[in-house]
Amino acid sequence: MSEARPPHLQVRLMGLVLVGGAVGTLARWAVGLAVPHVLRLPLGTFTVNLAGALVLGALLEHLGSRGPDTDRRRALRLTLGTGFCGGFTTYSALAVDTDALLRSGLVGHALAYALATVVLGLLASALGVALARRLAGRRGRTA
Amino acid sequence: MTVLLLALAGGLGAVARFVLDGAVSSARPWRYPVATTLINLTGSFLLGLLAGLAATALLPGSALLVLGTGFLGGYTTFSTAAYEAVRLAEQRRWGAALLHGVGQVVAATALAALGYLLGSAR
Numbered sequence: 001m002s003e004a005r006p007p008h009l010q011v012r013l014m015g016l017v018l019v020g021g022a023v024g025t026l027a028r029w030a031v032g033l034a035v036p037h038v039l040r041l042p043l044g045t046f047t048v049n050l051a052g053a054l055v056l057g058a059l060l061e062h063l064g065s066r067g068p069d070t071d072r073r074r075a076l077r078l079t080l081g082t083g084f085c086g087g088f089t090t091y092s093a094l095a096v097d098t099d100a101l102l103r104s105g106l107v108g109h110a111l112a113y114a115l116a117t118v119v120l121g122l123l124a125s126a127l128g129v130a131l132a133r134r135l136a137g138r139r140g141r142t143a
Numbered sequence: 144m145t146v147l148l149l150a151l152a153g154g155l156g157a158v159a160r161f162v163l164d165g166a167v168s169s170a171r172p173w174r175y176p177v178a179t180t181l182i183n184l185t186g187s188f189l190l191g192l193l194a195g196l197a198a199t200a201l202l203p204g205s206a207l208l209v210l211g212t213g214f215l216g217g218y219t220t221f222s223t224a225a226y227e228a229v230r231l232a233e234q235r236r237w238g239a240a241l242l243h244g245v246g247q248v249v250a251a252t253a254l255a256a257l258g259y260l261l262g263s264a265r
Contacts, residue, residue: 008165017161020153021217025153026146029219047223056222056230078161082223088155091219093212095187095251096194098261102252114252117221118244122232125225 014115024052028088033038041113042107045090051087052123056081057114057128065136147204149213154215175239176227179220180247184254186219191255195262 007013028048035044037097059081062071101110160182175261196202218257224247231240 006169008162008166008169014158014161017157021157022150022154022155025156025213025217028153028216029146029149032212049225052222057226058227067145075257082161083154083157086160086218087153089221089223090216091183091188091221091247091251092186092215092226092255093250094221094248095183095255096190096259098248098252099191100194102256103259109173110252114248115245118225118248121221121225122228122244125222125229126232129226129229135219 007074007078013074016075016079017083017086020079020081021087022083024084024087024089027084028090040101040109042093044115045093045097046117049089049094049117049121050124050126052085054124054128056085056089057125058132059085059128061129061132062136065132145208148209151245152209152213153217154173155215156219157213160218160220168184169243176224179223179227181245183219183224184251186215187251188254188258190215190219190259192262193258194255195259196263199263199265201262230262 023031028045031048032042032044035047037043050062060077063069063081066073069077084126093116098110098114162179163182167173167181170207182201190211193202193207197204197207197211224243228240231237231243
């Protein structure tokens with residue numbers, strides 16, 4: 001009997017990541033069009049990164065608390081987490097926009113943008129985890 | 144049309160991240176989120192390179208949108224990096240959390256700058 005392929009080599013799972021990633025990328029692009037730069041700061045990218053960090057934290061904590069990463073839970077994690085949240089958020093734009101601010105001589109802007117994204121992104125992710133835990137705790141008491 | 148290509152490229156970028164993350168993570172049990180770091184650093188360098196090429200008009204704006212905003216935006220991820228930093232902090236691995244949070248953004252920006260310089264060099 002042959003071993004099952006690891007998840008990252010299964011075409012069906014790649015398809016889920018592809019669909020989630022495409023939708024997430026479109027959503028990021030749309031937010032980028034809708035949210036203007038303020039004081040040269042890319043607030044659209046800032047917004048998607050914080051929102052995506054919050055949603056991914058909540059999603060991974062929620063799925064992890066429901067049981068092992070198999071079948072339906074894995075499909076949801078890959079479509080919504082790896083695909084959508086991964087495609088929605090971006091690290092490359094964070095780095096390139098920070099570099100562009102530095103090249104314009106806006107050192108303070110660059111430091112504020114990069115640090116605010118990292119620190120608030122971490123807090124957003126932690127908040128997502130905490131919200132999912134709270135929800136799981138409530139469910140546990142009523143079940 | 145460009146918008147459809149942008150979405151498709153973003154999906155393909157996410158698949159590239161999924162496959163690379165799986166390959167790196169299954170190679171050995173890393174104690175540090177090596178895969179995400181590798182993905183974000185290479186993606187930041189490449190987007191810097193594309194931005195440099197676009198700045199000197201060697202790359203059309205629509206190509207920067209599809210390859211940069213689409214593929215490299217889908218390839219790199221901020222949400223996973225933030226989540227991994229939270230997990231490191233929960234394990235009281237403060238140094239690793241700081242490195243994955245602040246160290247990564249410093250390194251990614253330096254690589255984006257290097258890519259931009261290479262891309263815009265005449």
